[in-house]
Every structure is written in C-alpha cells, then in structure tokens.
Amino acid sequence: MIRVVLPHHLRNLAGVGDAVQVEVESPPTIRAVLDALEVRYPALRGTIRDHGTLKRRPFVRFFACQEDLSHQPPETPLPGAVVTGAEPFMIVGAMAGG
Amino acid sequence: MSSVRVLVGTKKGAFILTSDEQREQWEVSGPHFAGWEMYHLKGSPVDANRIYASQTSSWFGQVIQRSDDGGKTWATPDGAKIPEAFDPPGSASNRFAYEGEVGTHQFYDGTQHPWEFKRVWHLEPSLTEWDTVYAGVEDAALFKSTDAGATWRELPGLRAAKGALWQPGAGGMCLHTILLHPSNPERITVAISAAGAFRTDDGGTTWKPINRGLKSAYEIPDPTADVGHCVHRLAMHPSRPDVLFMQKHWDVMRSDNAGDMWYDIGDGLPTDFGFPIEVHAHEPETIYVVPIKSDSEHFPPDGKLRVYRSRTGGNEWEALTSGLPQENCFVNVLRDAMAVDSLDPCGIYFGTTGGQVYCSADSGDSWKPIVRDLPAVLSVEVQTLP
Numbered sequence: 001m002i003r004v005v006l007p008h009h010l011r012n013l014a015g016v017g018d019a020v021q022v023e024v025e026s027p028p029t030i031r032a033v034l035d036a037l038e039v040r041y042p043a044l045r046g047t048i049r050d051h052g053t054l055k056r057r058p059f060v061r062f063f064a065c066q067e068d069l070s071h072q073p074p075e076t077p078l079p080g081a082v083v084t085g086a087e088p089f090m091i092v093g094a095m096a097g098g
Numbered sequence: 099m100s101s102v103r104v105l106v107g108t109k110k111g112a113f114i115l116t117s118d119e120q121r122e123q124w125e126v127s128g129p130h131f132a133g134w135e136m137y138h139l140k141g142s143p144v145d146a147n148r149i150y151a152s153q154t155s156s157w158f159g160q161v162i163q164r165s166d167d168g169g170k171t172w173a174t175p176d177g178a179k180i181p182e183a184f185d186p187p188g189s190a191s192n193r194f195a196y197e198g199e200v201g202t203h204q205f206y207d208g209t210q211h212p213w214e215f216k217r218v219w220h221l222e223p224s225l226t227e228w229d230t231v232y233a234g235v236e237d238a239a240l241f242k243s244t245d246a247g248a249t250w251r252e253l254p255g256l257r258a259a260k261g262a263l264w265q266p267g268a269g270g271m272c273l274h275t276i277l278l279h280p281s282n283p284e285r286i287t288v289a290i291s292a293a294g295a296f297r298t299d300d301g302g303t304t305w306k307p308i309n310r311g312l313k314s315a316y317e318i319p320d321p322t323a324d325v326g327h328c329v330h331r332l333a334m335h336p337s338r339p340d341v342l343f344m345q346k347h348w349d350v351m352r353s354d355n356a357g358d359m360w361y362d363i364g365d366g367l368p369t370d371f372g373f374p375i376e377v378h379a380h381e382p383e384t385i386y387v388v389p390i391k392s393d394s395e396h397f398p399p400d401g402k403l404r405v406y407r408s409r410t411g412g413n414e415w416e417a418l419t420s421g422l423p424q425e426n427c428f429v430n431v432l433r434d435a436m437a438v439d440s441l442d443p444c445g446i447y448f449g450t451t452g453g454q455v456y457c458s459a460d461s462g463d464s465w466k467p468i469v470r471d472l473p474a475v476l477s478v479e480v481q482t483l484p
Contacts, residue, residue, distance in 0.1 A: 007158075009134065042176060045192070047158040047192070048158070051195070093157045
C-alpha cells in the first residue's frame with residue numbers, strides 16, 4: 001500500500017484525513033498512484049490532473065523522499081521508500097499568490 | 099409561515115442565510131467549502147431542497163456540489179459512489195468537455211485562441227425537470243446535465259453563433275446569464291461577456307445573436323456589430339417573458355420582443371455602468387440596478403452605495419439610500435450578486451465585494467445588512483420557502 005498525503009482542500013473534498021492509502025498496480029509509477037487515488041476517491045478526478053489530457057494542474061506539485069517529482073513523466077517509477085510505504089507520496093498545492 | 103433562504107457565494111466559501119418572512123432575524127450558516135471560490139449556488143424550482151453549487155479553485159479546478167436537503171449536507175453528484183473498476187475520465191461531474199472540434203475565439207490581442215474550460219459561473223436548474231440543470235462556463239459555452247449534475251454535455255450550437263468573434267472581457271469570457279422561458283421549454287436566452295446575448299427557440303440546438311440596438315462605441319471596432327458586446331446581466335419577469343432587461347458594460351437596455359431589438363432606458367441614472375439588474379417579483383415594470391463608476395474604478399459614484407429603482411420599466415429612476423452607506427463606500431456589486439424573493443412585500447438582496455449582504459424587506463425603500471464581514475461576495479440567490 002502506498003501512502004498519499006493530500007492538501008487540505010482535497011482532503012475535505014474526498015472526506016479523508018491527512019494521509020490515505022491506496023493499492024497501486026505494478027509497476028508503481030506516478031500515473032499509477034494517481035489512477036488508484038481517483039478510483040478510490042472519484043471526487044478527486046479533475047482536481048489534480050486534467051480529465052482529458054491527464055496533465056498535472058499547474059498549481060499542483062508532487063513530492064516524495066525530499067524530491068520534486070512534479071516535472072517528471074507520468075511513467076516515472078516511484079521511489080522505493082514510497083513503494084514500501086516508508087515514505088508518502090505528497091500532493092501539494094503550490095505556493096502562489098502575493 | 100413562509101421563510102427565505104439566501105444562498106451566498108463568496109471568494110472564500112459559501113454561506114446560507116435564513117429568516118422567517120419578516121426578514122429581520124437571520125441565522126448564518128457557513129462557511130461551506132471554506133477557502134474555495136463559490137461562484138454560484140442556486141436552488142431548483144422543482145424541489146427547493148435541491149441546491150447546486152459551483153466550487154472552483156485556481157489550484158484544484160472545478161467541482162460541482164449538490165445538496166438534496168436544503169444545504170445541510172453536500173456531495174459531488176457522482177462522488178459518493180466508489181466504483182469497482184476504473185471509470186474512464188468523462189463520467190465525472192466536474193468534467194466540462196467542449197463538443198467536437200474545439201475551435202478558437204478572439205483573444206485580447208486580436209489573435210485566435212483555443213477554447214479552454216476554466217470554471218462554471220452560473221448554474222440554472224430547470225423550471226420543470228427534476229434532474230435537469232444548465233451550466234454557463236468560462237470560456238463561454240452552455241452545458242446541460244439531465245442526471246442532476248453527474249455528467250454534462252455541451253450545447254455546441256451556441257458557439258456556432260459566430261463564436262470565433264467572441265472575446266474575453268476583463269473578467270474572462272464567461273457565460274453568466276441563463277434565462278429559461280416559463281412556458282416554452284424550447285426557448286433559452288443567455289448572455290456572455292464579451293459576446294452579447296443569444297437565444298435558442300429549439301431547445302438549444304441552434305442559436306442566434308440578439309444584439310440589435312446595442313451600441314458599444316470605443317469597445318468594439320463596429321459599435322453595432324452582431325456580436326462582441328459586453329453584456330453584464332439580463333433579467334426577465336416570468337409573467338412577461340418577452341420583456342428583457344439588460345445591464346450592459348455601459349447602458350441599461352430593454353427589449354419588448356425577447357431580444358430582437360433593444361433600446362436604452364438608462365436616462366436618469368448617475369452612470370449607466372453596472373453589473374446586476376433585477377425585476378421585482380410582483381411588478382414586472384419595477385427594476386433595480388446598482389450604478390457603478392467605471393471604466394476602471396468599479397465602485398459607487400461619490401462613495402455612496404445607491405440602488406436605483408424604476409417603477410416604469412426604465413428612464414425614470416429613484417435612488418434608494420435608506421440604510422445604505424452614503425459616504426466612504428467603495429465596494430462593487432457583481433453581476434450575479436442581486437436577487438429577489440417572492441414574498442409580499444418583495445424582498446431585494448445584494449452582496450458586495452466588501453462582504454456585506456443587504457436585504458430590503460420593503461421592495462427597496464429601506465435596507466439593512468444581514469451580514470457585514472463575509473469574504474467578497476460573488477453571487478446571491480434567494481429561495482422563498484413555503
């Protein structure tokens with residue numbers, strides 16, 4: 001099971017706590033974890049990535065193991081510590097504004 | 099005893115204000131969806147407990163919410179179920195996909211720009227069909243749901259009405275007004291900034307611009323063009339659906355033939371710029387506007403917040419000031435932020451960008467703030483409950 005940390009507003013939207021756990025099909029990639037997340041929590045569809053293109057929304061960022069994975073291709077494998085559940089996959093609302 | 103429920107959308111959440119028919123003591127519920135921009139909430143005329151809400155965010159995009167218990171609880175119309183297998187994108191209640199070839203519209207710099215969905219500005223539940231609701235969106239298009247908001251299909255004939263010539267106003271290219279004819283379900287009238295007003299007489303399959311008589315000097319190259327006019331709001335009284343009232347970027351206008359021809363009724367106003375326009379619930383010739391100083395200030399002239407009322411369908415206006423701040427007031431009243439109830443006497447409501455929601459329980463003669471310190475108000479709708 002992979003732990004996913006959601007930003008405050010998406011936690012409220014999905015009706016969950018700080019972190020959720022999802023089972024991800026192999027190979028575990030960024031795309032696979034987002035697919036699994038949207039299956040488990042349909043209300044999140046369209047809020048993290050575009051419905052049609054599946055592109056990450058501009059003000060949403062992905063982090064894991066202190067690394068910014070936001071610009072990595074969706075097929076990028078998740079770090080081993082995320083796959084084992086030791087570290088979370090973090091979805092973060094980018095700091096924006098003034 | 100009747101009561102009223104005021105649905106307020108703000109920049110940072112939704113609020114529900116309730117009162118009995120006296121409209122003096124109010125209960126405030128909220129914020130709902132705290133931190134999200136709530137562009138619009140509207141109750142169904144078929145079932146007052148069914149309320150739709152447009153929830154949007156620069157970060158997380160569009161969400162549609164629906165309540166079936168008068169705003170006590172909410173859910174995304176398709177979000178409650180947990181599917182066993184992955185449903186392909188397209189089944190979600192927040193997916194607004196343009197039909198067919200997306201095409202382009204005119205952009206700020208005069209070039210052509212692809213249509214891109216940004217948000218839902220306005221939700222209009224059907225007058226008669228339980229599960230039918232329309233959504234006006236930015237970039238401008240009209241969507242229809244026949245499953246209570248779970249899925250949406252565009253009515254693409256609207257963008258075929260010279261859509262390549264439409265252009266965004268300062269607030270974006272939004273479809274903000276949807277008027278449903280009270281007895282003819284084939285007729286729908288919409289308005290778009292900055293494209294103009296449009297009408298269908300075949301249930302949304304084909305549309306035509308209805309902008310004759312509008313003049314937009316210094317706003318568009320041909321001031322009397324078919325499309326390109328910056329219409330801010332339309333209003334209609336259900337007893338006389340062929341009479342339409344319009345607050346345009348500049349000019350307050352009226353049509354007596356369902357928009358086929360418009361004429362100016364703004365004489366007597368301190369400025370004919372503004373955003374909302376509304377019609378009294380029981381007097382179809384009594385209309386309300388909030389004059390605003392423009393082009394760039396967007397606050398009341400002289401710092402005096404005044405609603406103007408015409409009891410003659412236009413051209414003779416009186417300032418309504420009792421209870422409204424008459425000095426140092428520099429708020430705006432946005433296009434969807436005014437509404438009326440259907441009690442007697444008719445209640446008039448509006449919200450400001452300063453976070454006040456005002457109510458007049460006597461058709462505008464006097465005003466009181468229901469709340470003073472909400473986030474900037476984007477929309478106000480009223481439900482009159484039996």
